[in-house]
Amino acid sequence: MSLTLDEVRKVAKLARLEMSDADLATMQKQLSAILDYVDQLGQLNTDGVEPLAHPLPVANVFREDVIGTCLTPDEALANAPNRLADFFGVPAVFDTDEPVSH
Numbered sequence: 001m002s003l004t005l006d007e008v009r010k011v012a013k014l015a016r017l018e019m020s021d022a023d024l025a026t027m028q029k030q031l032s033a034i035l036d037y038v039d040q041l042g043q044l045n046t047d048g049v050e051p052l053a054h055p056l057p058v059a060n061v062f063r064e065d066v067i068g069t070c071l072t073p074d075e076a077l078a079n080a081p082n083r084l085a086d087f088f089g090v091p092a093v094f095d096t097d098e099p100v101s102h
Contacts, residue, residue, distance in 0.1 A: 001032065001035040001039055003028055003032050005024055008024050008027050008028045008031060009024060011031070
């Protein structure tokens with residue numbers, strides 16, 4: 001599947017990327033090659049093949065969740081630029097007069 005320059009330009013715009021014409025031409029070739037490869041994979045016969053979450057056998061490698069020492073609120077907020085009681089003070093996100101519920 002070959003992408004047009006306009007399609008690559010649209011993808012770059014959606015990704016918020018500014019690209020020169022030379023970069024667009026390079027990306028057109030590379031993205032088209034990727035889509036051609038995906039198309040090849042789509043043509044493979046996968047009847048009887050179970051879907052996998054991961055191609056390798058993976059075991060849980062997480063450690064035991066053990067309670068450790070925690071920072072006190074004063075330690076955690078020592079470098080906070082704005083502190084409201086035991087919380088970080090942040091600028092308001094919503095422009096509303098309604099009370100904030102927690």
